[in-house]
Amino acid sequence: MRHIISLLMENEAGALSRVAGLFSARGYNIESLTVAPTEDSSLSRMTIVTSGSDEIIEQIIKQLNKLIDVVKVLDLNDGKHIERELMLVKVKASHQYREEMKRISDIFRGRIIDVSDNTFTIEITGSSTKLDAYLDSLDKSAIVETVRTGASGIGRGDRILKI
């Protein structure tokens, strides 16, 4: 099953490679991984999307906790949470397709952020499945380039990951 694991770690050189190295050394999947500093500049927040059986996810959480630089780990799938991913897509938008492209992007609440004679660049956010659905709705040959950030997630309501 797909899990979103969120963690806080010391914002130090090499911290990212400890996490990435752990996943490769133990053969765990990484679907996506995002990392950036938090409002507390000594901490980084990392969101890892991975998949595996309950036993494997339990081991991943334990192994992450074992890393000295990791301060806190939370499996967002243990409770209610919100997931968002940002995608930038450049699509072919020559004259006869422009309206169609605009319409599809509106349906998915995408925003056109750059326009050229032959292309639109569309910004779209949502869950990873929504972004997949958007791409599926396009003619494959119309897609010029896609850039995805990987998922970020946060717990709903009082569920917080903070030290």
Place this chain on the structure above:
Amino acid sequence: MSAKKFTGAEIVIHSLHKENTEFVFGYPGGAVLNIYDAIFQLKKFKHVLVRHEQAAVHAADAYSRSTGKVGVALVTSGPGATNAVTGIATAHMDSIPMVIISGQVPTHAIGQDAFQECDTVGITRPCVKHNFLVKKIEDIAPTIKKAFHIARSGRPGPVVVDIPKDITAEESVFEYPSEIELRSYHPVEKGHQGQITKALELLISSKKPMVYTGGGVVLGDASEELTKLIKKLGFPVTSTLMGLGGFPANEKQFLGMLGMHGTYEANMAMQECDVLIAIGSRFDDRVIGNPDHFLSKPRKIIHIDIDPASISKRVKIDVPIVGNVKSVLKDMNEIYSTLEKNHDKKIQSDWMKTIDEWKAKKSLSYKNSDEVIKPQYVVEELHKVTNGDAFITSDVGQHQMWAAQYYPFNKPRRWLNSGGLGTMGVGLPYAMGAQLAHPEAQVACITGEASIQMCIQELSTCKQFHLPVKIINLNNRYMGMVRQWQEFFYGNRYAESYMDALPDFVKLAESYGHIGLQIEKPSEVTDALKEAFSEKNKERLVFLDFLTDQTENVYPMVPNGKGLSQMILSEDL
């Protein structure tokens, strides 16, 4: 008046001194010359010059294994650090607390492919508990403090501190922090009382209880608490290779080692028990064999371990107890005294009878010979000559298993070997570390002609530092364990397992300034051992080259992928 200034190198030495470092095992080189100069001038500890960095780490590791203190090694950048990696990985697999200081090229040269540069932090990352690259002089003392704290607390392990050369030449004030707080690191010490009670209730109500202990008992200095509890409970105990000595082997409850080369009774009891308590052990592949076969028998499993990640890693655990083994066992002893009245030992008497029947098989018996030296016999005689009280190190292979099987340990920290990584070549450097830590003790390295050659250069270190270790070379002219597997599983095709062109070990030992003896007849074994351990040779390293039976195999054996109860027993039985 401004505070006194120290160079970075001096700060390194003073910091190690503050951690009560007695020995530093190392090898100098460009990036650590400032540190070596400070060692020379400050004389705060004894530096032991090895002949290869791998041996520096192994010897520091053995110092730690035999004393419980943190071992310290010092190597230079580049090849110094890469040579140390095998030693670091060996210590990591067996959870040995160590601090390894490595030199690094100057900060401005990092990333420039400088002479003797390598990414030490990157290379060692997967085989350390933690590592640091020190970037400024003010960080040296707090980083060393953190390194020692991380190495020795929780589940212990090696920590690498990589220090660029320019920083060791700069000057700064020195203040060693008395305490260090790491917000991301708080190992659990005390076990959950409710879980401990639950575990004990499960144990005393079981009909077929079994205790399985590992290296955690030794590392956690929990032998006393364990022995006390097990004697009260009256249950059978087995131990992993790493746990030997954690429970006295001369107690009748001890069933010997379990696992791939465990005794018949230990493996059968593991497989057939209905409640199993694992203490500081981790259900690894050499211990439980095929996990599916192991789990085909229903049983409840209790697991005490300081590392939560060890629990339910290979086998699902019913009652997990996370905590320091010593502290948990102490609590168990106390809680048991309140439950003892409910413990009717009669319900376990049938189980004890069954175990006695398994024991009667005498799975470690072997046919001795008047013609050719049996390796098992050499180990048994060594046990007699040393009164079972020596520090025994081994390398990796058949001789390691025979040492574990035929030299029973009644005390912890007497048995030093590479259980997890299985590193050939550790035996001699381990003996050096143990002998330095225990100058009056008898130290023997049980090895084979293949393993000993992997760190043979350390005979020179032994000469320089007057280390009177006794080398018991079980020389069968084969890589014995490889040959055994080739015999069992590869149709006797002995691919590259024959040790051709062996050195004359007697002359080799003599050339390093030691005593060498070759023993060919079984009748000469005991006298040779007595000679090696005699008062006359108390100060001398003696290399005993025993020409042993080439065809001898280690039994019992659980073939790879098979279950614990599917042992191959000796044909002699």
